[in-house]
Amino acid sequence: MKRIITLLLTLSVVFCFAGCTNPLKKSSDTENEQKKEEITAVHTKDSMKGITLKVGVSPDFAPFTYKDEKTGEMEGFDIDYLDAVSEYLGFDYVLVVEQMKDLESDLEKGQIDCAISGISITDERLEKFKFTDSYFSNSLTLVKNKDVEAESRKDIVHMKLGVEKGTAADEYLQKYLKKFNNKIKNYNNTTKVFKELEKGNIQATIFDATGVDYYLNHHPDTNIEIVETNLNEEQSNYGIMCTKEFRYIDEFNVGMKQIELAGSYQELYNKWFKANTED
Numbered sequence: 001m002k003r004i005i006t007l008l009l010t011l012s013v014v015f016c017f018a019g020c021t022n023p024l025k026k027s028s029d030t031e032n033e034q035k036k037e038e039i040t041a042v043h044t045k046d047s048m049k050g051i052t053l054k055v056g057v058s059p060d061f062a063p064f065t066y067k068d069e070k071t072g073e074m075e076g077f078d079i080d081y082l083d084a085v086s087e088y089l090g091f092d093y094v095l096v097v098e099q100m101k102d103l104e105s106d107l108e109k110g111q112i113d114c115a116i117s118g119i120s121i122t123d124e125r126l127e128k129f130k131f132t133d134s135y136f137s138n139s140l141t142l143v144k145n146k147d148v149e150a151e152s153r154k155d156i157v158h159m160k161l162g163v164e165k166g167t168a169a170d171e172y173l174q175k176y177l178k179k180f181n182n183k184i185k186n187y188n189n190t191t192k193v194f195k196e197l198e199k200g201n202i203q204a205t206i207f208d209a210t211g212v213d214y215y216l217n218h219h220p221d222t223n224i225e226i227v228e229t230n231l232n233e234e235q236s237n238y239g240i241m242c243t244k245e246f247r248y249i250d251e252f253n254v255g256m257k258q259i260e261l262a263g264s265y266q267e268l269y270n271k272w273f274k275a276n277t278e279d
Helices: 032-042 079-089 100-109 168-176 190-199 209-218 249-261 264-277
Strands: 052-057 065-067 090-098 136-138 141-145 161-166 183-187 205-206 224-228 235-240
Touching: 032 249, 052 079, 052 100, 079 090, 079 249, 079 264, 090 136, 100 141, 141 190, 141 264, 161 168, 161 190, 168 190, 168 205, 190 224, 205 209, 209 224, 209 264, 249 264
Parallel strands: 052 090, 161 183, 161 205
Antiparallel strands: 136 235, 141 205, 141 224
16 A cells, blocks of 8 residues: 655645546557557556655645645645556655645656656656656636736737746746746746736736636636636646656556556546536
């Protein structure tokens, strides 16, 4: 049975995501790889027994990963998903809880083995890290303070924007909007971004669709509203991000596929996303 130990606890407030779709995706659908999975699956069950991994998670990415305010425990879709993978492969894990901007740094230093918190698979990250197959797809949504006039992303040029540092949204803003002289302020967590947006201290932000949906669902009196959805041409695919030296990517991919085939993935999806959208 796995052991879950929280090493670092950083400032966190529950909020963020929900409402996205997508089952597990494979990196490749070739017939040869499918045959390899069928053969390998027999040998991967419990193949990582005796191994303990350090896994980094963010406390700010509900319902993927967040710290429950009442219990102090880490909860979320990604936590349950990690449980399922570890149960299938047989490894234990230690949770290292820290903000998203620190996860990549600690991976590069080898202080943690992997990270999972709705982390998008990007070309920049693939240069530095290994990723498992994608297990979830998301897209970016533009939201604004209700007192701001804007009907599309074109209208936020020259506005004061806020975003959590190190996220896919931050990368999007830096890549596409900084050239228009936007005032982009980075924050350590998305909780702070939404608080500042509510107050009008920033005028707009870009965030994962699940995060926006979840936040609006759980804040009926919000002063925030959606401007535009699906900003990125292709949806962001989430994967488990690991060090370049990580030796168990194949085992993870096979285990993830087996979880999907067993129906466990759909059960977790229904628990964390369908239930939240019906609140």
